[in-house]
């Protein structure tokens with residue numbers, strides 16, 4: 044059988060390059076490139092799309108929408124689409140590309156024509172919250188707050204250049220209008236009816252991420268122990284997968300960079316039972332499971348290579 048074919052629209056950008064590099068380690072996929080001089084030419088992009096099985100969009104939202112319109116012009120010849128932008132993440136016609144999010148999600152991705160790749164922060168937040176909401180431990184309308192810190196690579200080329208030139212602050216909170224673009228996907232796929240407060244931040248390290256959710260245990264229905272939250276998370280994720288739930292015994296701190304270069308996602312429940320306080324923490328590589336690692340996982344599923 045011929046190798047499945049793939050085109051990365053936006054392959055010269057940060058995300059496109061990362062995916063391309065990772066695909067070099069995946070045998071059995073033929074990656075086709077467009078003449079750089081024609082990379083923004085709609086007709087050339089449409090022709091390229093017509094020649095491949097899967098197109099991966101690594102473009103700003105507006106350009107991603109333009110590409111989807113071009114693909115739609117191809118009718119039955121349209122390739123499958125994996126979109127890395129935020130344009131379609133909560134569109135019900137698209138499948139959300141977080142394979143471990145729910146039983147059957149990997150199969151849904153494998154069978155879908157259009158898949159949106161999750162944002163980095165939502166990957167951590169949804170992984171922590173969805174199992175607890177589904178188990179009834181966190182009510183859908185619970186007033187959830189999510190704090191997170193990312194390496195500066197999450198901010199794209201301009202932020203990378205500012206940090207590497209030494210002109211960016213060592214650490215800052217941002218998104219302080221409380222309208223970050225990731226909130227709708229976090230809320231939707233966690234199953235929350237009340238909009239969570241999301242406080243992102245960025246620090247002077249290239250790569251790595253922590254996402255944390257503080258909880259007053261006595262404010263939850265039935266006032267559960269922290270161990271019950273941990274048990275619900277452990278029961279949700281199959282052993283040996285990319286998502287693991289780890290004990291916290293004796294740990295009093297956690298840093299964001301330990302999973303860099305991997306596609307792993309670690310979840311922990313820190314707690315002080317005497318105070319009835321818990322802190323859910325997700326750790327991931329914002330460029331791994333938070334971006335191109337997840338994209339390659341979805342590419343494999345969509346091309347039947349997983």
Ligand SMILES: NC(=O)C1=CN([C@@H]2O[C@H](COP(=O)(O)OP(=O)(O)OC[C@H]3O[C@@H](n4cnc5c(N)ncnc54)[C@H](OP(=O)(O)O)[C@@H]3O)[C@@H](O)[C@H]2O)C=CC1
Pocket residue numbers: 052053054055056057058059082083084100101102103104106109127128129160161162163197198199200333334335338
């Ligand atoms: N979790 C995830 O899946 C992540 C997704 N992203 C998303 O990926 C997308 C790309 O981000 P990033 O790689 O950081 O951005 P970059 O700016 O690094 O890359 C975007 C690329 O798209 C090209 N481009 C822009 N407009 C067009 C067009 N109309 N036609 C063809 N090519 C075009 C750009 O070319 P030029 O520079 O010449 O304009 C550039 O090469 C964004 O939507 C971002 O939100 C980002 C990080 C993580």
Ligand SMILES: CC(=O)N[C@@H](CCC(=O)OP(=O)(O)O)C(=O)O
Pocket residue numbers: 127128129161162163164193194195196197198199202243244245333334
């Ligand atoms: C540090 C930083 O600025 N991070 C980015 C998110 C990166 C990401 O994954 O966003 P998309 O996949 O949705 O593009 C931000 O907060 O906008």
